[in-house]
Amino acid sequence: MQDLHRWNLSATEAIALQRELAQRIILEDHIGEVRSVAGVDMAIHEEHDMAQAAIVLLSYPELEIIERHIYEEPIPMPYVPGLLSFREAPSVIGAFKRLRQKPDLIMVDGQGIAHPRRIGIASHLGLWLGIPTIGCAKSLLVGHYDQDALGEEAGSWVPLIYKQETIGAVVRTRTHVKPMFISPGHLISLETSIRYVLACSKGYRLPETTRQADKLSKDKTWIEPETPGDTEQPTLWS
DNA sequence: GCGACAG
DNA sequence: ATCTTGTCGC
Numbered sequence: 001m002q003d004l005h006r007w008n009l010s011a012t013e014a015i016a017l018q019r020e021l022a023q024r025i026i027l028e029d030h031i032g033e034v035r036s037v038a039g040v041d042m043a044i045h046e047e048h049d050m051a052q053a054a055i056v057l058l059s060y061p062e063l064e065i066i067e068r069h070i071y072e073e074p075i076p077m078p079y080v081p082g083l084l085s086f087r088e089a090p091s092v093i094g095a096f097k098r099l100r101q102k103p104d105l106i107m108v109d110g111q112g113i114a115h116p117r118r119i120g121i122a123s124h125l126g127l128w129l130g131i132p133t134i135g136c137a138k139s140l141l142v143g144h145y146d147q148d149a150l151g152e153e154a155g156s157w158v159p160l161i162y163k164q165e166t167i168g169a170v171v172r173t174r175t176h177v178k179p180m181f182i183s184p185g186h187l188i189s190l191e192t193s194i195r196y197v198l199a200c201s202k203g204y205r206l207p208e209t210t211r212q213a214d215k216l217s218k219d220k221t222w223i224e225p226e227t228p229g230d231t232e233q234p235t236l237w238s
Numbered sequence: 239g240c241g242a243c244a245g
Numbered sequence: 246a247t248c249t250t251g252t253c254g255c
Contacts, residue, residue, distance in 0.1 A: 042245080044246055079246070081243040088245070110244045120244065141244045176255060181244085 004128050007090050014086050021127055022119040030187040031132045034060050037200060038103035039209025040092045043217035044075060051075045053091035054217035057103055061199060063208045068216055070224050071095035084110055085121040098227060103131060105196060107209040111135040112183035114160055114168040116142055126186025133185030134193045136210050140181055145170045152176050155198055169194050173201040
């Protein structure tokens with residue numbers, strides 16, 4: 001894995017970079033047999049000004065935990081709508097580097113291409129890591145949808161439209177519960193994204209991947225096992 | 239200019 | 246994201 005760019009950019013620079021990177025996003029399925037799916041998320045521990053990113057690797061389709069890791073660092077920049085990846089991606093990548101096996105697919109807490117410049121954090125991470133990603137957000141950033149056409153049963157969904165284009169889907173992952181906002185990140189189509197999100201949903205609103213990562217990112221008792229040399233260790237698959 | 243706005 | 250207990254509904 002080679003660094004695409006630096007992260008400490010001004011808002012203006014970051015937006016210009018997003019416009020460049022957005023052109024490289026691939027929305028066709030470049031995905032082989034899926035035997036593992038990872039979920040990533042981040043929590044802020046205000047008391048120590050620390051960001052705690054978490055990654056959980058699950059087997060697929062069993063969805064049993066294979067690996068769990070966290071990575072902490074001082075909170076970088078503030079939250080700016082549309083620039084979330086510049087705040088969260090660096091720590092998520094830190095956690096990702098602690099994996100011993102490479103995931104076949106990654107589920108990200110946030111938007112994929114359902115973004116003003118078509119490059120939410122899921123797409124950005126997909127480009128950086130070169131792995132298929134799906135954006136799995138709990139709320140809307142941009143776009144609109146037909147609320148009445150969305151069924152109440154788990155599995156129903158309607159397209160998410162933005163500027164006359166389908167950029168994602170509003171998906172009911174659990175009956176009678178607020179839907180999730182799904183969009184492809186990179187190296188995957190919308191149809192396939194919806195399929196995997198539903199296949200990973202186990203009776204909760206959040207897919208098991210995101211749910212486990214969310215839980216771990218908030219865990220204050222978790223002690224990450226020592227990795228000799230730590231951060232920049234080359235691994236078998238990088 | 240005004241409102242909207244992932245986490 | 247985070248602050249926070251009980252509570253209404255499937």
